[in-house]
Amino acid sequence: MSASHDHDEDDAHTGPIKTPKQLAWAVFFSFVVPVIVIILLANYVSTATKPAAGTEALTGEAVAARIAPLGHVEVKDANDAASMKTGEQVYQAQCAACHGAGLAGAPKLGDEAAWGPRIKSGVEALLHSALAGKGNMGPQGGGDFSDFEIQRAVVYMANAGGAKFDEPKMPAPAASAAN
Secondary structure, three states: OHHHHHHHHHHHOOOOOOOHHHHHHHHHHHHHHHHHHHHHHHHHHHHOOOOOOOOOOOOHHHHHHHHOOOOOOOOOOOOOHHHOOOHHHHHHHHHHHHHOOOHHHOOOOOOHHHHHHHHHOOHHHHHHHHHHOEOOEOHHHHOOOOHHHHHHHHHHHHHHOOOOOOOOOOOOOOOOOOO
16 A cells, blocks of 8 residues: 555646646746737737827827917007007907996996996096906906007997097107117
């Protein structure tokens, strides 16, 4: 019984590789399988970043929009009468949104009852309110006009509400410093 018992102990301590051919295959697959897995993973990861069909995320216009600067500088000549907007043009472009419908307590254009107390305070007080903002209205009503254009719009709206303010005169050009 001892001979059969020794044979079972030898089989219990040996591995699954019994021949040199099995060893060669085991070594081959221990290198080839990980290399193939790495190649497949790299391919999967690199193709996952490509946009799906029909997306426009990488078009030139989309990229340009994402990297565009947040603001830009535009230089205007404040003394150029041709580029100045009239009171009605400024009203239509900026003021009509609230003053046309009377939103947030803004007096409607042409409403003499609402404009009456404001007109009594004078054009300078109205202009100050328009330039600095008042109540829910931000400075210049949130617009980007010159003070002169805002003054024209204030006079236009006040005159539509019953005032008799004169149209503001174009400011004199600033004297040149290089004399």
